[in-house]
Amino acid sequence: MIRTGDTMDVNLTQLITFPSFRKNKIIRLYSNAVSDPYNITLQHSFLSALVQQSEQLGLSGQLFSAYIIYLLSEGNNLAAASIRQGKFPDKSLQKLLKIDMEVIYPYLKIDLLGDNKIIDIVNAYSPVKTCSNELYALLSQALSQTQSAEEATLCLLDHYKKFGSGKMAHYRAFYWNNNSGLNGIKYFESIKMSDLIGYDRQKQTLIDNTIAFIKNKPANNVLLVGARGTGKSSGVKALINEYYEKGLRLLQITRDQIKLLPDIMEHLRQLAGYKFIVFLDDLSFNETETEYKYLKSVIEGGISSIPSNVVLYATSNRRHLIKETWNDREDTQDELYRNDSVNESISLSDRFGIIIVYDAPNQDEYLQIIDSYLQKTGIKLDNKQLRIEGLRWELTHSGRSGRVARQFVNWYLGQYK
Template sequence: MTGGGDVWDRIAAALERLAPPAPEPTDWGAAPAYWWDGTHAQPLAMLPALPLAGLIGIDPQKSAVRANLTRLATGAAAQDMLLWGARGMGKSALVRAALADVAQAHPGRIALVQMAGGSLASFPRLISALAGSDRAFLLFIDDLGFGADAKAENLALRSLLDGGIIPRPARIRIAVTSNRRGIVTRSADESAALHERDERDDALALADRFGLTLAFHPADRETYLAIIAHYLDPPGLAFSAEEAMAFAIQRGNRSGRTALQFATEIAGRAGVAL
């Protein structure tokens, strides 16, 4: 007759087989970029990024971000960055493109860690995980909101930027992007004025903690058309400026993203790839 101990041993063995394997420790020196979900980091074999020269109409912002990331990669004092403004004007693309460009110039010295939505409360765990590496890291928070539903995350971010009780090495900096409407939500309802003021105060309290703040404005007509030409010149495709402007009006904005969408439409009609 089988003893009770054998039964429990078999149950324990079965549970071990059913349980997912423990994740492998992250090698923070192996990849150019990582995705942080709040608990674990997923290394990315490559950092998807446009060539820095391919971002048109934001030259001052490009220079400022690249210079700051060069300082970070080379061990000099660097700033936390807030990139805010019009949607589709290349804020997120600039962060990735500038970091990829700096990483190419300084191999192995810097990496991007993009944080998943809702993971800002895990900052202490992430900082602790990165503490064992001497590599520079840019923690990237894309499209941060400032509404009531994001208040807890904003407070966590403010605490980290202030220093708080979590020591953050100087080689770990933060980049945040946010649309203009995400920073201050405006309402025509007078009863919402107090709520709007509170959100504005929260946004300013957070924005003040970034040493480098860059604004992105909608593209003017000439810049918008220049971006389209940048995409369509290599395949030798012509386009109508009037049609391009009508396309932007239909979508309600002139931006780098709209320019790419229009260029994609022209290339698709011609049966070529961009």
């Protein structure tokens, strides 16, 4: 027999601000079970579904309490939706949330009650795998420190404000699917700014602009241009890992999706509680391609402005993004035509308020990058060996760059460590 404490309101399916609870299978099975505590079939249906779901999610301990907290961490409720839209819940919504939390709160602290061994196991369950959801763990720890429903309400709001909810909480970076919209990138690269060696001035410019953006201060679209393998793309990815808890997210789009930017911008406008870097990697155009005209219009000159929660960051090996030909520079051309060609080729890059140039490292800088990477793994080569090995590797590859240095370090560690 499953029962609850005397002071607990068992009707979790009639919460005002948590409509998803009404549709949740396990919550409904639980309500059925406690409404007919002597029906063994209902009891076992609930316990079986709870154990199966807990195994799938990796929940442990008091399973029903853990599952309730997991649902809260998902943020499928009115308060979390308000924060996603950039509007902190007003007093009325906060009061409704508190009323609902007074119903939920006892379930966060009290075991299921019963008189059989199955319930004892469910109250101290150990799954095959552990839960990998970091946000669930953080919320569970925070709620365990609360002493009342009111404290739990404030704790929940703080959690949504800091980490987000739904897919915005689970993912740091996204790609755009033409049919389904935002899709999370599950295995986003965990690179940090401290992992990028050199280019301190370039990195600081990128950081300063991004911090201004996060703080709702004026910020520019950024073009990172220069030699291949110098860390342009890695620098943008590192920003997301550094400022994820400040609400920063990344959306990478392809060149073919530039035409969809107006629709993409409108979608992001509805997620005003987050800051998005729309990222175009390795961007360049041939003179016969027209996608760049759409990009020019979106950045500056279109009817609809870029949302205040969006900036565009792009990387390219070309300073002017649009390929120029010798014909564009031919002195025998009509002067007006030549000026038109030049103006067209630079008009796109001019729309980026900040242009950060990454030059290829010189020999000493290249060796310094290798040395820094090796020292992070506990290896220190003497200067002579470092020069011989590093320059030999460079000669068999495509010149000096941070990427080539990283590739050398990977090879060295694989051979000698």
